[in-house]
Structure formats: structure tokens, C-alpha cells
Amino acid sequence: MKNTLKGLGAVLCVALPFLAQVPAGAATPATRSAADQALVQRGAYLAQLGDCAACHTAPKGKPFAGGLPMSTPMGRIYVTNITPDAQTGIGGYTEADFARALREGVAKDGHNLYPAMPYPSYAKVSDDDAKALYAFFMHGVAPVQQANRESDIKWPLNMRWPLKFWNMAFLEKGAYRDKPGKDVAWNRGAYLVQGLGHCGSCHTPRGVAFQESALDESGSAFLSGALLDGWFASNLTGEHNTGLGRWSDEDLRTFLKTGANRHASAFGSMTGVINNSTQAMNDQDVAAISTYLKSLPPASGNGAAPYTYDPQATKVSLDRPAHDAGARVYTAYCMHCHGVDGRGFAPMLAPLAGNPNVLAKDASSLINVTLNGTGDLVINGMPSPFPMPGFAAVLDDQQIADVLSFVRAGWNNGAPALGVAEVAKLRQSTRAAR
Numbered sequence: 001m002k003n004t005l006k007g008l009g010a011v012l013c014v015a016l017p018f019l020a021q022v023p024a025g026a027a028t029p030a031t032r033s034a035a036d037q038a039l040v041q042r043g044a045y046l047a048q049l050g051d052c053a054a055c056h057t058a059p060k061g062k063p064f065a066g067g068l069p070m071s072t073p074m075g076r077i078y079v080t081n082i083t084p085d086a087q088t089g090i091g092g093y094t095e096a097d098f099a100r101a102l103r104e105g106v107a108k109d110g111h112n113l114y115p116a117m118p119y120p121s122y123a124k125v126s127d128d129d130a131k132a133l134y135a136f137f138m139h140g141v142a143p144v145q146q147a148n149r150e151s152d153i154k155w156p157l158n159m160r161w162p163l164k165f166w167n168m169a170f171l172e173k174g175a176y177r178d179k180p181g182k183d184v185a186w187n188r189g190a191y192l193v194q195g196l197g198h199c200g201s202c203h204t205p206r207g208v209a210f211q212e213s214a215l216d217e218s219g220s221a222f223l224s225g226a227l228l229d230g231w232f233a234s235n236l237t238g239e240h241n242t243g244l245g246r247w248s249d250e251d252l253r254t255f256l257k258t259g260a261n262r263h264a265s266a267f268g269s270m271t272g273v274i275n276n277s278t279q280a281m282n283d284q285d286v287a288a289i290s291t292y293l294k295s296l297p298p299a300s301g302n303g304a305a306p307y308t309y310d311p312q313a314t315k316v317s318l319d320r321p322a323h324d325a326g327a328r329v330y331t332a333y334c335m336h337c338h339g340v341d342g343r344g345f346a347p348m349l350a351p352l353a354g355n356p357n358v359l360a361k362d363a364s365s366l367i368n369v370t371l372n373g374t375g376d377l378v379i380n381g382m383p384s385p386f387p388m389p390g391f392a393a394v395l396d397d398q399q400i401a402d403v404l405s406f407v408r409a410g411w412n413n414g415a416p417a418l419g420v421a422e423v424a425k426l427r428q429s430t431r432a433a434r
């Protein structure tokens with residue numbers, strides 16, 4: 001890259017004396033390609049903000065060539081090839097075709113895309129950003145010939161025309177418009193969170209037709225926490241126990257940049273978001289997202305007082321674990337990483353005391369991470385040294401229910417116990433992932 005820039009500089013120096021002869025307004029080949037190059041680069045950054053790779057690049061697959069299976073309520077679909085290959089990718093798309101697919105969920109040939117492609121969020125993307133993304137996918141991505149795979153959804157559910165009605169009911173067309181009375185950072189944060197970041201596609205609860213029940217902060221359910229694919233995506237509102245109420249602005253920025261802070265660590269489906277998207281954000285964009293999220297009023301709380309740390313009762317059980325089934329499992333399998341004090345060694349090893357995910361009513365994430373461990377967090381190319389191991393082969397359903405009930409009660413966490421049936425259900429539904 002540096003070399004190309006240097007080369008470009010040299011070309012410009014040679015070209016400059018002749019510039020006067022070029023009619024005003026016409027770009028020389030050199031300046032035009034510099035402008036194009038900058039647009040492609042901006043598009044590459046935007047593709048990271050939008051985390052297009054999370055879905056369009058299959059594990060070990062070629063970048064953006066598709067093929068990843070995704071489960072939907074109707075069956076499995078396969079993500080498509082968005083490299084600029086003319087036959088199998090989007091090489092034949094004009095900028096207008098591309099913008100329509102991105103923001104309205106309609107492919108070039110007119111068929112409606114399933115909303116597993118988060119176009120209800122991308123609808124907010126500005127014309128300028130859509131243009132830069134198009135430039136990146138046409139000129140910054142290598143074409144790959146790889147045919148798309150038919151979905152496993154059976155007739156008649158595989159008919160796509162009903163999606164037109166879905167869109168009429170749930171798609172809010174029109175790019176994000178700055179909210180008057182809010183500052184630049186807040187509006188930038190809102191644009192990123194609601195739009196390219198598509199945070200709500202995991203963090204906002206869904207309604208009966210699988211639609212996100214709110215697409216911005218005007219609905220109180222927005223980002224209030226939701227279960228998707230066996231992971232509970234946390235409450236991101238200002239709620240003080242299960243949300244981000246006890247997190248400072250700096251805590252939140254640290255989490256988005258590094259995947260961990262003094263309160264919690266990223267795991268499950270959030271790991272990919274940190275690996276591919278938020279850690280690549282520039283400081284201004286991370287600060288904007290934090291400003292916006294920190295402005296969301298508390299939602300979905302249970303009225304309990306804010307958490308305060310109290311290790312006393314838990315320490316007593318851990319000193320004499322013989323009579324407490326949960327304490328027994330904890331001392332044998334968890335304590336060397338998460339600590340007697342429940343504080344782990346944050347940010348390296350996640351704390352469990354006061355952790356919003358541990359306090360949340362829905363225990364799915366806790367069960368899932370205990371059964372299956374978590375995918376590696378990779379920050380600046382370095383995988384985390386002590387990722388949470390999976391215990392599916394070591395602990396039975398009863399032991400997992402016991403240890404998690406212990407953790408949820410421990411250190412004054414005050415979260416409800418969980419039953420063995422909940423563990424059995426997740427063991428079954430996440431079997432394929434093991």
C-alpha cells in the first residue's frame with residue numbers, strides 16, 4: 001500500500017506541470033484512480049462496520065464467496081456469493097442494484113431476500129456509504145466462481161413472494177436522518193448501531209413474524225436482550241443489573257475494542273462481532289457507539305436494587321463444598337479460573353460476580369458456554385490465551401444445572417436457579433456445533 005502511494009506521488013509530480021492544459025473538472029487518470037482508491041478503502045472499512053464477512057465468508061472459505069448455512073424459523077438457507085464474479089457472484093450488479101439488495105432486500109433479478117440478510121437494519125445506510133461499499137465489492141474483492149446453494153426450505157414455504165408483504169409490514173425505508181437536538185457523536189452512534197452495525201438483529205427481541213420488535217430507541221424493546229441461535233444477546237440498555245447501567249463509557253469502549261473489561265468477556269456469537277467488526281472501528285466510531293448506547297434508558301429490568309458485591313456466604317459454601325452440589329462442581333472445575341471471590345482475573349478471565357449475563361433472567365448463554373466453551377476471541381491477531389473450555393463431555397446435565405445455579409446465587413448475584421431440563425434442551429439443540 002505504501003508503495004502504491006509513493007508510486008502515485010511520483011506520477012503526480014510528473015503530471016502536475018501538465019495539469020494546466022487539462023480542461024477544468026476533468027480528472028487525470030492518476031487523480032481519478034487516487035479518488036477511486038480512497039473510495040474502495042472507505043468501502044472496505046464500512047464492510048467491517050457492517051460485518052459482511054461474518055455471514056458471507058464461510059469458515060475456511062474464500063472471502064465473501066458465501067456458502068455458510070444459516071438457520072431460519074422455516075429451515076436452513078445458505079449465504080450467497082457477493083464477490084464480483086459475473087456468473088455466480090454480484091459482478092453483474094449496478095450500483096443501484098447493489099443499493100436495493102442492501103437496503104430493500106431485493107436481488108438483481110427481482111427475488112426477495114430472506115431477512116436473515118439484515119437489510120431491515122442496512123435500510124438506514126446513507127447513499128454515500130452504499131456507493132463506497134459498492135466500490136469495495138467491485139474493485140477491492142477478488143472474484144470467486146462458486147455457485148450459490150439452494151435453501152433446504154421445502155415448498156410451499158420456500159416461496160419468496162410473501163416476503164413482499166413482510167416488507168410492507170416491517171421494513172422502514174429511508175436512510176438514517178440525524179435527530180435534531182442530539183450531538184454529532186450521538187447521531188453517528190445511532191447511525192452505526194441501528195444501521196451497518198445491525199446490533200438489533202441479535203440484541204432486540206423478535207415478534208411473531210420474526211421481525212425485530214423495534215428498530216430504534218423509540219421502542220422500549222430496542223436492544224433489551226434476545227435469544228438467537230442458543231445465545232442470549234445481552235440487554236444493552238441502561239438497566240443497572242442485566243444491562244450496561246453499571247458500565248462506564250470507558251468500560252464499554254474497552255469491551256468493543258478488546259472483547260473484555262472488568263465486568264465481562266465476549267463469548268458465543270459476540271466473539272465474531274468483536275473479531276471482525278468492532279475491534280477494527282476507529283476510536284471516534286467506538287466512542288460514538290458508546291455515547292449512543294449509554295443514552296438508552298433502562299429497559300427490561302425486574303425492579304431489583306443495583307448489584308452490590310458480597311462474597312461472604314459464597315465463601316462459606318466454598319470452604320465446605322461437601323453439602324452443596326453446585327459448590328462441589330465449582331471448586332473442582334471452575335474455581336482455578338473464575339476464583340473463590342468470583343472475580344476471576346478480569347479482563348483476562350471473566351468475572352462471574354455481578355456479571356450482567358450471569359444476572360440475566362434467560363440462562364441460555366451460561367448453559368451454552370458451559371457446555372460448549374466459546375470460539376476464540378482474536379485481538380490484533382492474538383487468540384485469547386485461556387478461552388473458556390467446553391464441559392459437555394465432562395459434566396452431566398444435573399452437574400451443569402447445579403454449578404450454574406450456584407454461580408447465579410453466588411456473590412450476591414441473586415439470579416434464579418435453573419433446572420436440569422433447560423440444560424438437556426440446549427445440549428440437544430447445540431449438538432451439531434460440537
Ligand code: HEC
Nearest residue numbers: 050051052055078079080082101107112113114116117118
Ligand atoms: C447476518 C448475516 C448477514 C450479514 C451480516 C450480511 N449478509 Fe448479505 N446476505 C445474507 C444472506 C443469508 C443472503 C441471501 C438471502 C437469500 O438468499 O434470500 C444475503 C444476500 C446478500 C446480497 C444479495 C446477493 C444475492 O445474490 O443473494 C447482497 C448484495 C448482500 N447480501 C450484501 C451484503 C453486504 C454488503 C453486507 C455487509 C454490509 C452483508 N450482505 C451482510 C446474510 C448476511
Ligand code: HEC
Nearest residue numbers: 197199202231232233234264265266267268269270273356
Ligand atoms: C450475531 C449476534 C450479535 C450481534 C450482531 C451483536 N451482538 Fe453483542 N452480543 C451478542 C451476544 C450473544 C452477547 C452475550 C455474550 C457476551 O457477553 O459476549 C453479546 C454481548 C454484547 C455486549 C456485552 C454485554 C454484557 O453485559 O456483557 C456488548 C456491549 C455488545 N454485545 C454490544 C454489541 C454492539 C454495540 C453490537 C453492534 C455493533 C453488537 N453487540 C452486535 C450477540 C451479538
Ligand code: HEC
Nearest residue numbers: 264265266267333334337349350355357366374386387388
Ligand atoms: C481455563 C479457564 C476457565 C475455566 C476452567 C472455566 N472458565 Fe468460564 N470462562 C473463562 C473465560 C476466559 C471466559 C470468558 C470467555 C472467553 O474468553 O472464552 C469464561 C466465561 C464464562 C462465563 C460467561 C461469563 C461472561 O463473561 O458473561 C460463564 C458463565 C462461565 N465462564 C462459567 C464457567 C463455569 C460454570 C465453569 C466450570 C464448570 C468455568 N466457567 C470454567 C475461563 C474459564
